[in-house]
Amino acid sequence: MRADPASVVGRRILFLAHSHAFGPFRVGSHHYARVLAGNGAEVVHLSTPISLAHRATGRVSRDAAADVPEGPQRDADGVTHLVPRTILPRPYGRFRVARELRRHGILPDFDAVLVDQPLLWDNSVRGMARRLVYRPTDLYPVGVKARRQRRIFEASDGVVATSAVVLHGLGAADIPALVLENGVDAARFAASEGAAQARPDVCVYVGALDGRFDWERVMAWARSYPHVRFAIAGPAAAAPGDLPANVELLGPVAYDALPAVLHDARVGLLPLSDDPLNAGRSPMKLYEYLAAGLAVVARATPVIASDVSAGLFTYTEPAQADAALGLALEHPSPNAAGVRRARTQSWEEKTRTLMAFLAELPAR
Template identity: 65%
Template sequence: MTRLLFLSHSHPFGPFRVGSHHYARVLAGRGADVVHLSTPISLAHRVTGRVSRADLAVVPSRPRRDADGVLNIVPRTALPVPVGAPTVARMLKRAGIDTRFDAVLIDQPLLWDSSVRSLSDAVIYRPTDLYPSGVKHRLQQQILDAVDGVIATSDEVLRGLGPLRVPTLVLSNGADVARFAAPAGADAARAARCVYVGALDDRFDWARVDGWARAFGDVEFVIAGPGRSPQPLPANVSLVGAVPYADVPALLHTARVGLLPLSDNPLNAGRSPMKLYEYFAAGLAVVARETPGIRGRSDLGIEVYTGDEDADAALERALRHPSPNVAGERAAADASWERKTDALEEFLRAVRDRSA
């Protein structure tokens, strides 16, 4: 049986799912023994309130195998990584996990230490973001000097790494198509409702949502995610807080358009938004700020804008797109996590053959 280790930035016990969760799920379903270790929760995180008591309560303190067969580990440490925390090898040993794997895939630079290289003959870096400076940039440089291959989530992320000496692959995020698909027979046109589900940090453009809501007073805007608006919003904007992952499809099925109002944060240039294909899979048209990884395709129901001057027209086109968005549903099927995992496994085989 193939043994795989994911070293990820996010654990699967909150409202969000990231690429490593989906790859782990599909690979476990194909018979692999998959361990998913995510960023430790440190005493410092708990004392400073960066991890709330409510958030901590849902995260198991010991390894837990989920319904898909993935063994999830969220270590508890005194100090945060990479300052003073145990090495990955030591955290695995503490959890009673055999430390030898057929492949290791790391997407969290903060989890890099010298022990990671010893865990497998095939160590793959899977960057999901741009790290132009800081601690993550420094650790990323160490990773690139040591790994056997790189799988980036976008062309922009790959370019940001500079020249590389190892095999590379660009594999954008996908969608759990079966989970997000609308129920059979639900083919009636949907009401004029727009929805966003995701993080509400500095990469989210609250001002753009405010502008849309004022320009389209007869359209309802639903914003789902942990966080609050920094400004008062019109009455046709509803903030519903974080929505459990299991409930997201039902929310999307009530809407006509999915929103990706990206701010002008330069790090948005490297994003491969998972929500794009989840929106498609749920039958939504999409309106998004244009980035190197998000281009307009009116035939698929994705309309883009570059700034305030063309944002309203882009949303108007998305609202006019046939509903449900059948063309988008087909595009999502081509970007399923099963197909993404096919490509990932092929790359892993090639890297392992090259290393043999």
């Protein structure tokens, strides 16, 4: 019988993460924390502070800040979430992770600490961890995050990157390293057994609508396929003003409501822009789309490759994009082969792999 993930490295685990769990998005650290807590670990998930400066400049709206509880919040899975409040944004000001934990009655002594937000690094972190692992999820080629990342990397016992591109971006490593792409909560996104009828001609995108999203590609698809509805979900959409009539902006979609939105579509879209940071992304939506029974069209990257048998179609040039979408619309619906592929990427198995890697690291 296989050991549960939490028992591999101990019972107290801290995530220092870039995203909190009180908005529409779920990221890898949330899922790892959920699985570990479900297996009996005491898990604390501390994410990027909300600063007074961010609120004053509008980077964090009043409503968004109000939706985030102050102080420790234990969720239904048993994870303790903490989103600090500061005056200045990280890495500026006097904020220290160990001091913040103590302030809320949380002992800063952990069997493992996993960091994916470089801005949360300070000198107190190393002293809290028997095993310290850097878990980069993005490329940071320059700037303050790049400098902080280097400090974490030098202090860590191991590194777990979400793609080979992200790992390569760290440079030469003399510590143990692992590439572990993002997974999926396949059961959450699975359609009911009775929902076997073909889906309508709807293409959906759910996620951030920043510079890494290709609005021009979506508009070109909409003009080429006027009979298809394109549903675009995401917060703070700075959409072009000349969107075709068959493009619908849904706004932010709560995580709990996301499966229903996907089950009403036939194709999931990953229209990545030419932003170089997209090269290293391991988008969680890829497997969520597949788990929900959608075919997928994505811009090809070093991480995302075509798998026609599983209903995953990629393109590299604009001329290929229309043809890729046409193939996806013709793919059997619901996409049973894609569902099977998604099931091989469960967060439970990802967590076992992660914890087994940590178990091989020497404890300090």
